[in-house]
Amino acid sequence: MKxxxxxxxxxxAAWHERDPQKRMAYLETxxxxxxxxxxxxxxxxxxxxxxxxxxxFHEQAKGAKIIVTSQPNPHHEVxxxxxxxxxxxxxPLLKGHDFATLDQDGRIVQLVGFLGDPEPLDKRKxxxxxxxx
Numbered sequence: 333m334k335x336x337x338x339x340x341x342x343x344x345a346a347w348h349e350r351d352p353q354k355r356m357a358y359l360e361t362x363x364x365x366x367x368x369x370x371x372x373x374x375x376x377x378x379x380x381x382x383x384x385x386x387x388x389f390h391e392q393a394k395g396a397k398i399i400v401t402s403q404p405n406p407h408h409e410v411x412x413x414x415x416x417x418x419x420x421x422x423x424p425l426l427k428g429h430d431f432a433t434l435d436q437d438g439r440i441v442q443l444v445g446f447l448g449d450p451e452p453l454d455k456r457k458x459x460x461x462x463x464x465x
Contacts, residue, residue, distance in 0.1 A: 371445035395420040
């Protein structure tokens with residue numbers, strides 16, 4: 333079983349890689365053969381589906397990069413980590429959160445991505461106020 337750090341390093345490298353064969357090598361390290369990727373812009377299955385999704389990202393967002401920005405926060409067979417999309421020159425464009433489910437080999441079998449941060453609770457409806465009732 334590969335370490336979670338190895339998995340996320342390969343996943344991040346796959347987003348950076350433009351060469352299809354090198355990208356597939358990274359995906360073979362980190363992504364289950366039938367793994368599912370879901371975010372607000374798409375829902376793809378398998379390594380080939382994710383590689384095509386990454387190609388489309390590079391076509392639409394010329395020069396932009398996706399970078400992993402946090403250590404993973406794992407428990408059981410799941411992990412949460414954050415990422416950012418940056419433009420040429422490192423200009424921040426977007427940040428987000430990914431939630432990954434891992435298979436027995438440690439590869440990602442499902443990843444659900446969210447763009448941005450959730451909106452904070454209104455102070456009147458906050459969680460602490462809820463506990464007071």
